[in-house]
Amino acid sequence: MWHVRLFPVPFRLLAEEARFSKHSIIEVDVEPHGKRDSRPESLRPDLDTLKIVGEVPAGGDWRQRYKYVEPLVAPSLCAIKRDQEANGTSLGVFRPRRSPSV
Incomplete structure (x- = not known):
């Protein structure tokens, strides 16, 4: 598991069933950005493959998110x-x- 940056994700243009919340678990096919962004964690999502597969409960209990x-x-x-x-x-x-200290 590692950090990734998915870009671009034009959230407002996604189909209603593909719109995900901050705590959603998603699966999506990705590819590197290549020369424009060589950071290994920067990935271009194929939004046609995006699936919401779960949700981590939001709220004060961090144990499930942690x-x-x-x-x-x-x-x-x-x-x-x-x-x-x-x-x-x-x-x-x-x-x-x-x-x-502040």
Whole structure:
């Protein structure tokens, strides 16, 4: 599992049955953007293949959503930056050890 950026998704132009919510689980065929966007996580969706296959409940209980996020959590910002240098990625998430003082 990895972060992906699906672009373009002209949401307002999607058929009603293909419109998905923020917490929807979807399946869609994708292809790399190629020379225009060489980031490995940037993918062009084939919207004709889009299917909504599930929904992660929204609301205050993060436990159900976290099982989808947890595999994406890097051990540190340094690890994300190393991956960026090695692979050209631009997305990442990590859990800070402590909150910074404001």
